[in-house]
Amino acid sequence: MNDTLSRLAVVLEQRKQASSDKSYVASLHAKGLNKILEKVGEECTETLLAAKDCEHREDKSELIGETADLWFHSMVMLSHLGLGPDDILKELERRFDLSGLTEKASRQTN
Numbered sequence: 036m037n038d039t040l041s042r043l044a045v046v047l048e049q050r051k052q053a054s055s056d057k058s059y060v061a062s063l064h065a066k067g068l069n070k071i072l073e074k075v076g077e078e079c080t081e082t083l084l085a086a087k088d089c090e091h092r093e094d095k096s097e098l099i100g101e102t103a104d105l106w107f108h109s110m111v112m113l114s115h116l117g118l119g120p121d122d123i124l125k126e127l128e129r130r131f132d133l134s135g136l137t138e139k140a141s142r143q144t145n
């Protein structure tokens with residue numbers, strides 16, 4: 036697994052036991068799944084707006100920042116539900132070399 040993702044996953048697990056006053060991640064876990072999903076939704080919208088904004092711009096830093104926020108909050112969501120980046124990476128690995136068009140066609144014949 037990517038080293039940064041795996042290190043972040045370890046920190047997110049540790050933060051389940053941390054105090055909400057000292058940790059943003061702990062405060063999200065304490066507020067519960069609905070709050071976490073609200074943050075994922077917000078970050079998703081902000082990412083879409085940043086992508087649209089930077090389409091014809093050289094500087095893509097805003098999109099990079101918003102996508103990092105989205106990935107981070109998605110990881111908190113997964114961690115809250117007992118999953119981690121390795122579960123998602125395994126699924127992407129399974130799909131490797133499987134054309135999206137072939138996969139779609141196989142669903143339509145079933």
Ligand SMILES: N=c1c2ncn([C@@H]3O[C@H](COP(=O)(O)OP(=O)(O)OP(=O)(O)O)[C@@H](O)[C@H]3O)c2ncn1[C@@H]1O[C@H](COP(=O)(O)O)[C@@H](O)[C@H]1O
Nearest residue numbers: 043046047050057058059060061062074077103104107108
């Ligand atoms: N990668 C991140 C990360 N990315 C974004 N954020 C926080 O996510 C929040 C994003 O919220 P918004 O942009 O919506 O801004 P906001 O208005 O402050 O948010 P709200 O008040 O609406 O919740 C900000 O507080 C950011 O600081 C992150 N907070 C933590 N991490 C990682 O998680 C680790 C543990 O963090 P703590 O639990 O805070 O120690 C850190 O060491 C980092 O590695």
